[in-house]
Amino acid sequence: MNDIQYIAGYALIVIGMGFDVLGCVGLIRLPDAYNRLHATTKCITLGTCAILFGTFILKGFCVTGAKAIICAVFILAISNVVGHALARSAHKSGVKLCEKSAIDKYKEDGN
Amino acid sequence: MKPRLILFVFMFIIWMFLGWNINTHNVIAGLLVAGVITLVMGNLFASTPHYFGHGTKYLWFLWYVPVFAWECLKANIDVGRRILSPSLPINPGIIKVRTTIKSDIGLTILANSVTLTPGTLCVDMDIEKGFLYIHCIDVGSYDMDKYALGIVDKFERILKKIFY
Structure with a gap:
């Protein structure tokens, strides 16, 4: 394994962990359910995917690297469906937006 | 078959x-x-x-990936800044955005891309009228009359080439 591969892989993993920590901070600090979902989707895109790509760079084209890539693709395909379903069901079951919210077009349109 | x-x-x-x-x-x-x-x-x-035989669609998809990654990176840094700043400068709200994509798979990919970008979260869509309801962490750049959001337009322009 050469140095560039090593440094790039570990740099991506450290960046990913940093963004995952930011996502957790957001999960605690942000006010309502919808804003907290933003924090979780944020975790996924740059946090977890960066960790998985870092693993791929470190391991190269082998069993582990290929699985990391497939994991990243599946997480990208599925996590947003979960976020969408949670937000829609929260709104349908009457979870209010926080007081800071500017507009709610979804409620105005009678949903 | x-x-x-x-x-x-x-x-x-x-x-x-x-x-x-x-x-x-x-x-x-x-x-x-x-x-x-x-x-x-x-x-x-x-x-x-x-549609799997159209070669140009794959090229447009290859172009879509870096565009999406760049938007994602910008939005990640923006949301991270908002979370870390002590005053928590958020201005959330659910907005209505017009889309011209008609096919199911195109709408799905558009909504998923919007949800994956931090700061925007697709709540529901009205397929017949072509509206997306998007929860934004900051509705400042939203034009109330045009039903347009910059990030959706950027994705839509490329996705219309791939799907219809």
């Missing part, structure tokens, strides 16, 4: 990626698993098989 064949080949490639070494056991198991999945799923995966 053609949609099933595409699904079969796709599943077999994924199986070979997961197993990674090409030997007899792996290939036979992969053929079996791909065959069972094809029998169960039928033509749900590829409902419009003739």
